[in-house]
Amino acid sequence: MKRALYLLSGGLSGFFIVVIMLIILAQIVGRLFGFIVPSAEDFSGYALAASTFFGLAYTFREGGHIRVNLAIQRLPESWQRPLESVVLFLAFLLLCFASYYCAYMVWESYDFEEVTHGYIPIPLWIPQVPLAVGMIAFNLAVLDSLIDNLRGITPHYRVREDEDANIDLSEDQERA
16 A cells, blocks of 8 residues: 555656656657747646645655755664654654645645646646645655564665665775
8 A cells, every 4th residue: 555655656757657657758849849838837836836845755765856864874873773763753743744834735725726837727736736645745755664664674765775875885895
């Protein structure tokens, strides 16, 4: 179930990248034939935001986010897991705050019937929904890693980081 959520999040992120490409392609073809694609820049921007926010959970799960763990690595082994739990807990709290306000922003836009500014006015809550959903998925991914860490299980992003580090060491040894 959790794996499906992360894969869906990553798949939606990739889908919106394809949407951006198709919009740009339509603009190029349109210019060749003398017509414009109305609100293409707006829709590309919405797709970029959707791709970014949908990609957060998947990227976190796969160990793709940049983490500065120089300080944690230098601590004794017995301190590393508790400190990692504290950091994940603080990240979870921050993401709860961000998720709440993203969802609140969507609700406010819906409640006040706000529309986008451009050639094609659409209800503003529609392009905002992927931001809220992506943020909530990211929040769940951090909570999942926090629970794993508290249970003594190495979080999935750490497993991926260790795999990448081992691959880098292997390549360095082959070059030497």
